[in-house]
Amino acid sequence: MIEFRGVSKTYPDGTLAVADFSLVIPARQITVLVGSSGSGKTTLMRMINRMVDPSSGSIEIDGQDVSGIEPVKLRRSIGYVMQNSGLLPHRTVADNIATVPRLTGVSKAAARARALELMDVVGLQRSLADRYPHQLSGGQQQRVGVARGLAVDPNILLMDEPFSAVDPIVRDELQQEVLRLQAELAKTIVFVSHDIDEAFLLGDQVVVLEQGGRIVQQGAPEQILANPANDFVASFIGADRGKRRLTVSDTVAQGDDRLLVDAGGYPVGVIAAPGGKLAIGNASPKSRSVSNKTDQAGDA
Numbered sequence: 001m002i003e004f005r006g007v008s009k010t011y012p013d014g015t016l017a018v019a020d021f022s023l024v025i026p027a028r029q030i031t032v033l034v035g036s037s038g039s040g041k042t043t044l045m046r047m048i049n050r051m052v053d054p055s056s057g058s059i060e061i062d063g064q065d066v067s068g069i070e071p072v073k074l075r076r077s078i079g080y081v082m083q084n085s086g087l088l089p090h091r092t093v094a095d096n097i098a099t100v101p102r103l104t105g106v107s108k109a110a111a112r113a114r115a116l117e118l119m120d121v122v123g124l125q126r127s128l129a130d131r132y133p134h135q136l137s138g139g140q141q142q143r144v145g146v147a148r149g150l151a152v153d154p155n156i157l158l159m160d161e162p163f164s165a166v167d168p169i170v171r172d173e174l175q176q177e178v179l180r181l182q183a184e185l186a187k188t189i190v191f192v193s194h195d196i197d198e199a200f201l202l203g204d205q206v207v208v209l210e211q212g213g214r215i216v217q218q219g220a221p222e223q224i225l226a227n228p229a230n231d232f233v234a235s236f237i238g239a240d241r242g243k244r245r246l247t248v249s250d251t252v253a254q255g256d257d258r259l260l261v262d263a264g265g266y267p268v269g270v271i272a273a274p275g276g277k278l279a280i281g282n283a284s285p286k287s288r289s290v291s292n293k294t295d296q297a298g299d300a
């Protein structure tokens with residue numbers, strides 16, 4: 001578990017990025033911090049691994065104040081995946097993945113073996129191991145970034161808009177990959193996004209932020225969708241524009257299926273009509289489940 005207690009951050013130039021922020025981030029779940037540009041998401045995330053130190057307040061991991069943990073040691077124990085993969089251009093894929101294990105004294109052979117295993121985990125062919133980042137697609141580079149984040153088998157994985165620079169189809173694939181990985185690995189994931197659909201898809205807990213890291217609403221996606229706390233949230237999730245208010249149109253698609261339209265009349269999907277082949281509402285809002293692993297050290 002990660003806990004922010006009354007955290008504020010003022011940068012040296014006087015910018016108040018985060019003001020009196022408190023939040024509990026439960027272990028082994030995905031918490032998505034979502035908000036518009038400049039709302040303090042990255043600052044909050046970087047305070048967890050001490051890339052940024054708070055001006056006041058504290059952050060605890062499993063009850064231990066991170067200010068008492070040496071920053072380099074802390075950073076090496078927490079996975080970090082960033083927007084443009086952050087790969088070292090002159091190192092091969094395998095070497096990029098193995099960077100932190102090598103720094104912590106793992107032998108070259110063992111680190112490479114682990115890197116190859118992690119390539120399997122994130123769905124990358126091992127034949128790409130000796131390529132350089134520029135010889136990979138954007139989606140493959142992001143997968144390498146995720147593998148690198150997992151290389152030290154961290155309990156906590158920080159993901160800062162990791163898929164915002166890839167095209168929508170690849171983004172969909174990578175998001176599904178995160179859900180698959182999470183069902184298997186059950187990490188404590190803090191995911192930063194400005195995309196509410198991504199937040200609703202991935203988040204067990206979604207935290208909607210306004211400027212200054214002010215929490216406007218937090219909860220499960222279904223709670224936020226069902227009851228937006230105020231006009232800001234309604235606008236942010238598109239509820240005010242009817243994006244979330246769906247109706248079954250009279251247009252019949254295949255078989256008994258009907259077209260689903262939003263309040264503007266735009267088609268958003270297909271649904272089986274009551275009594276049709278597909279039962280409506282037969283899946284829970286989150287069909288994914290987080291396994292309850294107990295074989296990891298610590299609880300974060």
Ligand SMILES: Nc1ncnc2c1ncn2[C@@H]1O[C@H](COP(=O)(O)OP(=O)(O)OP(=O)(O)O)[C@@H](O)[C@H]1O
Nearest residue numbers: 011013015017036037038039040041042043044194
């Ligand atoms: N090193 C810095 N020095 C001064 N101000 C900073 C610094 N880093 C961030 N800020 C400011 O702090 C505020 C929050 O920035 P932050 O990057 O945390 O927001 P964000 O929500 O992650 O934004 P984005 O979605 O654009 O990445 C912004 O006003 C930003 O300009």
